[in-house]
Amino acid sequence: MLKVIHLKKFYKYFGIMAIMIFSFYYTEKIALLMRKKDPIYETIEVIKQDSNINSINAKITDDYIIPGLNGLAVNTEKSFQKMKSFGAFNKYYLIFDQIKPEISLEDNKEKIIEEGNPKKKGVAIILNPSKEIEEYFQQNNLKASLLITKDNFDKNSFFEQINDDSNWKATDDLLNSINQNKKICLLNTYNEETCKKEKKYLVKPKLELTTSNIATIKSKINSGSIIKISKNAKLEDVKLLLKQIEYKGLSLKTLSELILEENTLNS
DSSP: OHHHHHHHHHHHHHHHHHHHHHHHHHHHHHHHHHHHTSHHHHHHHHHHHHHOBOOBOOEEETTEEEOOBOEEEEOHHHHHHHHHTTTSOOGGGOOEEEEOOSSOGGGOTTSEESBOOGGGOEEEEEEOOOHHHHHHHHHTTOOOEEEEOTTTOOTTOSSEEEEOOSSHHHHHHHHHHTTOOOOEEEOOTTTHHHHHHTTOEEEOOSEEEOSSOHHHHHHHOOTTBEEEEOTTOOHHHHHHHHHHHHHTTOEEEOHHHHHSOOOOTTO
């Protein structure tokens, strides 16, 4: 008899749960149908195909890679929820999902990056420590990435900091401690094996400004250029370099911004 009572209770609770699940499912279906009839939702569905942006595959040549660029696909539900709170359709409130390219830097980290994707319309500058040049960048609020060791690491640095220490692990740990490790390796004679093992982004700039080649560097600047500033470079040459970048209509980006495949073209 006790067993029968327990079975009856079980079936009773099971029935209640089934009704609740069905009710929830049915309510969601009705809500979805109602959303789809909303003029804002209908407009998003109509324009989304023309608003989507195709991904761009990374370009691989032997051991080298130019990073790709994520595609952008309209997220109808999120876009609708955002616009609904304003009560009207507005294309500037579209929300996009990032779509990874078929050939991606993320799947080819053993390849070496010499330049970023030209679609980003930017240039990255990598500074060696130089008080004069660093101060100029800070005073003019100019983006750059700074090569550091554990000795000149600064948790409050104005710059994006890139590990350039022969004691690589120690500086990597310091960057990890402040959540500012961009996982980038500027390749040199002592870190290549470690960087590949740790699956870091491998960077070897095509261009390096020295004391005597400003004219050559200026002629070679293009969208996607990564330019290393040598330890003995002169500030006046750096200023000429910056003017040329501005003249070409390119923006300064940190190294991580330039090489990563996240698409910010519509942000």
